[in-house]
Amino acid sequence: MRKPLEWAWLPVGLLIGLALGVGYAWVLRPADFGGAEPASLQPVYRGEYILLIATAYQADGNLDRARSRLELFPELDPAVLGSLAQQVVAANGSEDAARGLALLSVALAKATPLSSMEAPATRSRSPSPRAVATENPTLALTVPPLPTATLKPTLPSTATKLPGYVLLSRDRICNPLITRPLVQVVIRTPDGKGVAGVAIRILWEGGGSTFVTGMKPEFGSGYADYEIESGKAYQVTLGDGLTVVRELSAPTCPGQTAVAGGSASAAFAGSWRLVFEKR
Amino acid sequence: MKRFVLLLAGTVIGVLAGAWYGWSVSPVTYTEISPDQLRPEFQADYVLMVAETYAADHDLGEAAVRLSRLGQADLAGLVRRTAEAYRAAGFPEADCALLLNLARDLDHSSTLPTAAP
Numbered sequence: 001m002r003k004p005l006e007w008a009w010l011p012v013g014l015l016i017g018l019a020l021g022v023g024y025a026w027v028l029r030p031a032d033f034g035g036a037e038p039a040s041l042q043p044v045y046r047g048e049y050i051l052l053i054a055t056a057y058q059a060d061g062n063l064d065r066a067r068s069r070l071e072l073f074p075e076l077d078p079a080v081l082g083s084l085a086q087q088v089v090a091a092n093g094s095e096d097a098a099r100g101l102a103l104l105s106v107a108l109a110k111a112t113p114l115s116s117m118e119a120p121a122t123r124s125r126s127p128s129p130r131a132v133a134t135e136n137p138t139l140a141l142t143v144p145p146l147p148t149a150t151l152k153p154t155l156p157s158t159a160t161k162l163p164g165y166v167l168l169s170r171d172r173i174c175n176p177l178i179t180r181p182l183v184q185v186v187i188r189t190p191d192g193k194g195v196a197g198v199a200i201r202i203l204w205e206g207g208g209s210t211f212v213t214g215m216k217p218e219f220g221s222g223y224a225d226y227e228i229e230s231g232k233a234y235q236v237t238l239g240d241g242l243t244v245v246r247e248l249s250a251p252t253c254p255g256q257t258a259v260a261g262g263s264a265s266a267a268f269a270g271s272w273r274l275v276f277e278k279r
Numbered sequence: 280m281k282r283f284v285l286l287l288a289g290t291v292i293g294v295l296a297g298a299w300y301g302w303s304v305s306p307v308t309y310t311e312i313s314p315d316q317l318r319p320e321f322q323a324d325y326v327l328m329v330a331e332t333y334a335a336d337h338d339l340g341e342a343a344v345r346l347s348r349l350g351q352a353d354l355a356g357l358v359r360r361t362a363e364a365y366r367a368a369g370f371p372e373a374d375c376a377l378l379l380n381l382a383r384d385l386d387h388s389s390t391l392p393t394a395a396p
Contacts, residue, residue, distance in 0.1 A: 006281055006282055009286040010289040013289020013291075014290070014292055014296075017289060017296070020290070021294040021299070021300070025299075025302045030301075031303075036310075041311075041312055041313070055328075055332040055335070056328040059331045059334055
């Protein structure tokens with residue numbers, strides 16, 4: 001009866017040793033820490049890192065490099081980037097960063113998925129940011145200057161300065177499928193390509209906000225919209241503040257328009273669609 | 280005496296097994312880190328991103344604040360060392376030039392914030 005009791009000291013020692021060994025390996029001398037990946041950053045630094053990727057992309061236009069950097073954050077896809085851009089705008093954060101995120105979101109949505117490391121054969125893969133910016137001028141050169149952060153509408157100060165955008169059309173939209181009145185903005189180049197990353201300032205009495213094209217890539221890279229309230233007058237300002245559309249209020253659409261087949265229904269608030277061309 | 284030997288043997292085996300488990304099977308993982316705890320290659324890329332952004336916005340103060348997250352007081356030296364490492368590794372000269380440009384401007388500035396706490 002004494003032998004089994006004596007052998008019991010072995011597992012007791014094992015348990016003590018295991019605890020000591022694990023404690024030593026986890027606390028006193030962890031495995032050689034050569035550093036962590038950006039995905040392990042604290043949320044605040046993680047956000048900064050992602051914004052830095054976007055601003056660096058905006059600066060150099062190197063999509064391959066931006067993509068390989070973003071692959072460190074597996075949860076980031078173009079839609080998430082677009083959402084982040086909206087958050088940055090909503091939080092009055094850096095407009096450069098918001099514009100970079102929006103541009104990146106659109107560029108990635110058009111390009112290969114993030115999970116693919118290899119660039120498509122049709123796109124040259126230059127290691128030089130400068131070279132890529134030259135090869136893909138629409139990314140680097142179509143970004144207009146942003147308006148200054150003022151709530152007051154800015155009028156042209158000199159007769160010689162031309163606006164960067166021209167209003168091509170201003171259409172009332174009476175579409176019952178659009179349940180809430182919107183100001184829809186489409187910005188395109190003279191050859192019809194959408195221009196992403198343009199900040200649009202919308203002002204109303206006692207307030208203002210900014211929204212950016214390209215955050216809803218499903219509607220095109222040059223598309224942006226802003227929900228408005230019925231009965232309020234809005235003013236939209238683009239780029240350098242020289243392009244201004246005033247007196248925008250949700251139009252009243254007749255009920256007949258709302259119902260297919262001609263049966264009557266109540267009138268509803270419509271939307272506006274503004275199409276601009278970037279010079 | 281035999282009890283002591285058994286206890287000691289068990290402890291030694293346990294320590295070895297525990298250390299093996301803690302180092303190899305389930306090593307410590309790091310979360311919620313700060314930028315200065317990034318792997319060196321990511322720190323270098325971080326510095327490059329700052330230099331790329333600086334080349335576009337010319338905001339030296341912002342660049343310095345971002346670099347200070349890496350926990351080094353000599354920001355210009357940090358950028359210059361990164362440039363040298365990039366050059367040695369065969370990275371494009373354009374990247375090295377961006378870094379050296381930032382390092383030079385940091386050198387010339389005397390009103391920059393010190394390293395972040």
